[in-house]
Amino acid sequence: MEKGNKEYKPHCLILPFPLQGHINPMLQFSKRLAHKGIRTTMVTTKYLFKTIQESLGSIPVETISDGYDNGGLAEAGSAVAYVEKFLKIGPKTLTDLIERLKNSSDSAVDCIIYDPFIPWGLDVAKKFGLVGAMFFTQSCAVDQIYYYVYKGEIKLPITDNEIRVPGLPVLESSDMPSFIYVYGSYPTGLEVLLNQFQNVEKADWVLVNTFHKLEQEVIDWMAKFWPVKAIGPTIPSMYLDKMLLNDKEYGFSILKPDTDACKEWLHERQTRSVIYVSFGSLAQLQVEQMEELAKGLRMSNKCFLWVVRASEESKLPENFANETSKKGLIVSWCPQLEVLAHDSVGCFITHCGWNSTLEAMSLGIPVVAMPRWSDQCTNAKFVSDIWKTGIRTRADEKGIVRDTEIVRCVELVTDGDEGKEIRMNAIKWKEMAREAVDKGGSSDRNIEEFVSALVNPLS
Numbered sequence: 001m002e003k004g005n006k007e008y009k010p011h012c013l014i015l016p017f018p019l020q021g022h023i024n025p026m027l028q029f030s031k032r033l034a035h036k037g038i039r040t041t042m043v044t045t046k047y048l049f050k051t052i053q054e055s056l057g058s059i060p061v062e063t064i065s066d067g068y069d070n071g072g073l074a075e076a077g078s079a080v081a082y083v084e085k086f087l088k089i090g091p092k093t094l095t096d097l098i099e100r101l102k103n104s105s106d107s108a109v110d111c112i113i114y115d116p117f118i119p120w121g122l123d124v125a126k127k128f129g130l131v132g133a134m135f136f137t138q139s140c141a142v143d144q145i146y147y148y149v150y151k152g153e154i155k156l157p158i159t160d161n162e163i164r165v166p167g168l169p170v171l172e173s174s175d176m177p178s179f180i181y182v183y184g185s186y187p188t189g190l191e192v193l194l195n196q197f198q199n200v201e202k203a204d205w206v207l208v209n210t211f212h213k214l215e216q217e218v219i220d221w222m223a224k225f226w227p228v229k230a231i232g233p234t235i236p237s238m239y240l241d242k243m244l245l246n247d248k249e250y251g252f253s254i255l256k257p258d259t260d261a262c263k264e265w266l267h268e269r270q271t272r273s274v275i276y277v278s279f280g281s282l283a284q285l286q287v288e289q290m291e292e293l294a295k296g297l298r299m300s301n302k303c304f305l306w307v308v309r310a311s312e313e314s315k316l317p318e319n320f321a322n323e324t325s326k327k328g329l330i331v332s333w334c335p336q337l338e339v340l341a342h343d344s345v346g347c348f349i350t351h352c353g354w355n356s357t358l359e360a361m362s363l364g365i366p367v368v369a370m371p372r373w374s375d376q377c378t379n380a381k382f383v384s385d386i387w388k389t390g391i392r393t394r395a396d397e398k399g400i401v402r403d404t405e406i407v408r409c410v411e412l413v414t415d416g417d418e419g420k421e422i423r424m425n426a427i428k429w430k431e432m433a434r435e436a437v438d439k440g441g442s443s444d445r446n447i448e449e450f451v452s453a454l455v456n457p458l459s
């Protein structure tokens, strides 16, 4: 069908960086677009496609190559090698894909929604005269911080303990993303994050997985310079108690979730009695930290559901799972949204990855923030001091959060009087997140505007 025809459905390619925390929000966004009449196709790397454990539901998938079709990042051996080769091979294979789709009558591409971890996605879009929409998977605050480093307005290494960035509260150096605060700790990561801005002024849209009320000041500041639109949270609406979309299958998981075991176990627990513990798809805990966490969970005397990825399992204290089997369940991966949406869950010990932060907030779960690295310290700062939906744990001089501190924080957010405000705020933010994505809410209007510009490019 021709462009300009009323029935014409624009076609967007969705290009996430191949990591769980990036694919999840971009997949959910593509479903939201599909619901509004846009054709969307997820583009994954060939290796990732082979490893997908659950279907992407109704969204079609195409593949490109990162140069490591048999093992992805593990095959590359280092992040530097991976990023370099992806940059060499990726644009060519994306170009080939667009050419192929161009030649098939009804699949020609109109727009690429790309993860700025892959800034060349925009260059390819522009080569073909397509709309290029950047999609930030981290918070607007974190994006703003990296941008100020990119511009040279935050000088590294940081020497000041009071950092002022427009649109943000005054931050201490330890509230900065770890790649900045611990300068030199992960140069490749920092380079990827700063390179996000190398061609931002050419982007037709800058979409951010956040919502206006959550990050109002920084969104408004950024929107003075770029076409910024907050479109989140990208939580499937079924988890927000509103069946806005037919998005029953939210599934995409690189790791295989232990869904039945988790659900059965949760069904047998009392309302709000369970501590859910997870550190996302990448973070690694020191052995000592794992031991303290295990001791803390045991000392809390509460039920717990703990996600310990297979690669972390050997760090668990010997026999811990057996000894605590009456109170706890340890799984290697879970359906996190289903868990957070379950009535039995009362709090979330989290690393504060941006998805986990938004998911907890959208489902009204108070959090105990134990940030590990990357953007997580900044997210934890906002959770504890700005949105006040959780408490940030204090580490000792060795950087370890001790068992007693874990118990103190868990008790505070679940039972303590001191935590009453946190629990109330968690409910308040849940309502605001829901309002944003509900029909006519701020994020919904932004998505409508984006869709309408794709459908009527000349108006």
Ligand code: UDX
Binding pocket: 019, 020, 021, 022, 024, 137, 138, 253, 257, 278, 279, 280, 281, 282, 283, 307, 332, 333, 334, 335, 336, 337, 352, 353, 354, 355, 356, 357, 359, 374, 375, 376
């Ligand atoms: C990474 C970074 O660490 C994070 O800080 C950044 O903002 C995004 O990329 P990750 O560490 O995996 O992501 O954390 P997070 O952003 O929380 O994403 C994890 C995703 O995996 C969430 O959507 C969560 O629902 C899902 N998950 C996690 C599961 O489905 N099951 C699990 O057992 C654990």
